[in-house]
Amino acid sequence: MRIWHNNQFDGFYPVGTAAVVVAENLDFAVNMLNRQLKMIGLPESAEHSQFTEISTNERAAIILNDGNY
Numbered sequence: 001m002r003i004w005h006n007n008q009f010d011g012f013y014p015v016g017t018a019a020v021v022v023a024e025n026l027d028f029a030v031n032m033l034n035r036q037l038k039m040i041g042l043p044e045s046a047e048h049s050q051f052t053e054i055s056t057n058e059r060a061a062i063i064l065n066d067g068n069y
Contacts, residue, residue: 004029007064008050010043018064019046026051 004021006029011017019036023029029051034044054062 002029003054003056004051005054005062005064006033006046006050006052008047009033009037010045012042016065020054020064021051026053 001022001024004023004026005019006021007016007018009017009019019033021029021033023032026048030046030048033046037046038044054060
């Protein structure tokens with residue numbers, strides 16, 4: 001499995017969004033996030049170009065949303 005993050009999809013309010021997805025590949029990650037967005041009443045706005053893969057080969061801390069808007 002691979003880990004992806006996306007902080008560019010449309011949310012309920014214009015204050016930023018952030019999600020982490022664990023999936024086999026980028027296509028699965030996009031589909032999974034879009035399904036989740038639809039389930040909570042948001043548009044399926046996740047696109048391939050919005051995702052960044054998180055390496056599991058090295059230590060990292062990634063701030064997805066710091067609240068600064």
